[in-house]
Amino acid sequence: MTQQQTKVFTIGETIAVLYQRRHVVLWTILAALILVLGIVTLVAGKLGIGMGDIIALFGGESSPTATFVLENLRGPRLLVAILAGAAFGLSGALFQTVTRNPLGSPDVLGLAAGAGAGVAVVSLFPTGLPTPIGALAGAGVAIGLVAIATGSGFTSPSRVILAGIAVAAMATAITQFVVTATLRDEASRLAAYLVGSLNARDLGHAGLICLALLIALPLLIVLNPRLQLMELGDELATSLGGKATTTRTWAIVASLMLAAMAVAVAGPIAFIALMSPHAARMLTRSTGPNLVTSALVGAVLLVLADLSVQQLPVLDGLPVGIITAGFGGIFLGYLLLREFRKGHA
């Protein structure tokens, strides 16, 4: 039997947070894992920074090459992997909780497809608008279309999913058209973006996704207990003062904002949003939104996937999105099987 002793952490009269000790232990382990994987990412391979330089970084004195690699090559890439992974994880956890759909993720909204179309369209302009702007605009238009098409915003999960499929199909058509119409080298650059790649990220990318997480944070703190109530069903949640409809709308807004920003900086990296909440539930063995755990798991998964494409010879140079899509596909198959067995799907 899972005995989960809930503890209270209080600061004065106004702040009281409930937590379970095993969750805190788990978070510490996941954070340590991110740290270790991060250090390996920095030191491994040809251009790796020496361990000595890593230690020196905290002291201040390090070699110019190390500084260059850290500030321009691997550092920003690592930061983007951590932050975008966390954003994907949060996004999936929010989405699955409020749609009560274990197979749901912002991908079903056509968000990623929209971002892809946005990037494709932007690449047609010779002036060279930055890729993230195109992705963000595309994702925004896709979400907007979904919200309009449902006729009821994001309040009805099934309508949202249906509209999302339609919008995704349109976006993919646009992307296909641009890919076939553009010049060859432009098309291959586009192809790399469309599966999601962390190549050549800079601090601007990291700053963007960091900003998105900071904006989402206060909203998530307020939403978290209400999301827990939503598990009781909308009627009971509302009668307890949890405002189910408002909570659902804001959770979807936060989920989409995080996913759109993550897609903008890292490309439409598949399945992290879908997988992280499941892995989090397995690890915590508790239901509920599991927001913190999902964010940490998302970061671990993306850093690990990106480390493998950087260092494993067989995967050399592949966009990280291919790895996550591969493992994610297998995981999705497993989830489907499990749902079939339970007789839900």
Place this chain on the structure above:
Amino acid sequence: MTYNLLAARGLTVGYGATPVIHDLDFDVPQGRFTAIVGPNGCGKSTLVKSLARVLATEPGMVTLDGKHVQAYRPRRLAQRVALLPQHPTVPEGVTVRGLVARGRYPYHGALRQWSPQDTPAIDQALNDTGLTELADMPVAALSGGQRQRAWLAMVLAQQTDYVLLDEPTSFLDIAHQVDVLRLCRNISNQGRTVVAVLHDLNQAARYADDLVVMRDGAIVAHGRSDTTLTSSLVSDVFGLDSMIGVDPCSGTPMVVPVAD
């Protein structure tokens, strides 16, 4: 307007174009145990959901202490009125104590997920429902009767003046139905107001103080449970030919279908 009262005035609610309930007035009898009865689909659930502000009510209104319920902050209202819906969802893996603890949400704040009164309120609710021993069990492992008591414990932990229960006895065997009805009596004896949607007319007449009889979204009779049931009312509302006998234990009215 009467004060210190939960009441509906000119209530009109529905789910689409045509309202289910049209222009209904209802004063919830205070400190008593009221049973709502009526045929399937006549609007019983719609009424109790409106009283708890789960459904928006325009036009018409529900008032508490003379103030429109829409004017209350949601948590403030939830400290006064509790609703156990017909089909609540048990969160996967939750323990009895964990479920009951969710009833304390109205007393929390944006950054305060706990209040010092939580533990005594939860312990009291578990004790009142006889679940103290089972507090650390997963709800999924309970029997139907025990699970229903766990839900009742959750709304008790909410510590409201009004406790609205939608079909709390459905799907239970007779012993557990009686168990829940006795619990409702006890709750109302503590001075709280209980409104329960029930299906069994005889149980309603025996355990409730008052009876509200609904048909087609309207209240067709409302009175003391020992005087309200008549064979013409049962024939009107349920289309059933019956005789009214006397419960051999309690002396309350008992509906018996006539021989066919």
